[in-house]
Amino acid sequence: MLPALLGCDFTSAPSRRKPIVLAVGRTDRQRVVLGGMERFESLDSWAARLSDPAPWVGAFDLPFGLPRELVTTLEWPTDWTACMAHYAGLSREAIREAFAGFCHARPVGGKFAHRATDGPAGSSPSMKWVNPPVAFMLHAGVPRLVAAGVTLPGLLAGDGSRIGVEAYPGLLARSVIGTTSYKSDDKARQTPDRLIARKTLINALENGQAPLLLSCGLRLKLTHAQRDALADDASGDSLDAVLCLLQAAWALSRHEAGHPQWGLPVFDPLEGWIVTA
Numbered sequence: 001m002l003p004a005l006l007g008c009d010f011t012s013a014p015s016r017r018k019p020i021v022l023a024v025g026r027t028d029r030q031r032v033v034l035g036g037m038e039r040f041e042s043l044d045s046w047a048a049r050l051s052d053p054a055p056w057v058g059a060f061d062l063p064f065g066l067p068r069e070l071v072t073t074l075e076w077p078t079d080w081t082a083c084m085a086h087y088a089g090l091s092r093e094a095i096r097e098a099f100a101g102f103c104h105a106r107p108v109g110g111k112f113a114h115r116a117t118d119g120p121a122g123s124s125p126s127m128k129w130v131n132p133p134v135a136f137m138l139h140a141g142v143p144r145l146v147a148a149g150v151t152l153p154g155l156l157a158g159d160g161s162r163i164g165v166e167a168y169p170g171l172l173a174r175s176v177i178g179t180t181s182y183k184s185d186d187k188a189r190q191t192p193d194r195l196i197a198r199k200t201l202i203n204a205l206e207n208g209q210a211p212l213l214l215s216c217g218l219r220l221k222l223t224h225a226q227r228d229a230l231a232d233d234a235s236g237d238s239l240d241a242v243l244c245l246l247q248a249a250w251a252l253s254r255h256e257a258g259h260p261q262w263g264l265p266v267f268d269p270l271e272g273w274i275v276t277a
Contacts, residue, residue, distance in 0.1 A: 002027055004035075005252065006058030007167070007245025009237045012133060012140040018185070020046045023241035025249075030208075031221040032249045037229075037238060043140055050148035050162070057255075057262075059167035059248035060145070061240060062137040063126035064152060065272035067113035070127050074098055080155050080270050081146075088143040092129075092136055099127050099135060116268060121277035123168050153261045155272055165251050165262060165275040169243035172276065175211040176204045183236020190234035198231050198239055205246065212276050213246060216253040220246060247275050 007023040014020045019039040026033050040046040065080065066087070077083045087095070103111040112125040129135045151158035153165065173182060182197035184190050204210050206227075208219035220242065222230070230239045254263025267273040 003055035003057050003161070003163075003252070005032065005245055005248045006056050007241045007243065007248055008058060008060040008062075009169070009241040009244065010060060010062045010137055010141055012062075012136040014041055014043060014046065016041050018235075018237075021237045021241040022046075022049070023238070023245040025245050027218075027249055027252065028221070030217045030219060032218055032246055033221045034223075034226055034242060034245065037241065043144065047144040047148060050145060050150060053161070055161040057163045057165075057248050057252045058150075059165050059244040059251065059275055060141065061167050061169055061244050062141040063115075063123075063134050063272065064138070064142060064155060064166040065115065065268075065270055066126055066138070067115045068268055068270050070099075070102060070113040071270060073102060073113075078270055080272075083270065084142055084146065087139060090139075092139065095135060095139060096129050099129055102127070115271040117271065117273045117277050121168050121171050121274040122174065123170070123274060123277075152272075153264055154267060154269060163251070163262060165248065165264070166272055167244040167247040168274045168277070169240040169247075171274065172210060172212050172243045172247060173201055176201050176209070183234065183239070185235050187234075194234065195231065198236070201239070202227060202230055205242075210246070213250060216250060216257075218246060218249050218253065251275050 005025045009021040011018055011020055019041045022038040024035045071078055071083055076086055112127055114125050124134050126138055127135050145164055149158045150162045150164040151160055177197055177200055180197045182194050182201055205220040251262040264273050
């Protein structure tokens, strides 16, 4: 029996207005069937969901590690488990002060340290605390993944039945629509052009035309109602969760094909790596 698939669009401060969104699905041959969407208005409710003992492979839109350059400069532990424990023990204000101090000492244009995966993925540095605050997403998310006993390939051995990989939905989206914007939390920017971009992206995913997924022939399977709901969510949160779901399916397909570490390359065990990058 194949494990369930999860795709998580994460926020470090979930609320009724902006919940954590979880797309739940399964594979049926080369199709990724969307079963439904779950929403969590608190970190505790999301963490409880992670502890469900049923097997799953999940892709989570939050960084799993910090740049080695940052960690060594701050003289934090360079073992991933110890580093994450240290990080989890800090307040957000302490994190902001430490990272701002690091940036202040660096030249304009090179303020932030980057992980090796940021280049091929096109992702924001995981030390960034504003727009988007991915440093706080790591702070809120990774300790809860650890506490739930999730296996993070290349980083942490958990119970083996629940596998979590770091995802970045923008990587998959850009492979289809380039830099065209498809979402916004700002209602004034939720334009017809962005609706067209979402529909274009959904259509490509359903037809198996996403370049990142061509190697394993995956395509998304939706009902008419699901397709409409994904297009109508102008924030893009639901669609981002589904993009992560497809990245989880890619990881599962690589594992089934015998690839080590769920398709992830050899990477720095302090920094982590984004799946499909």
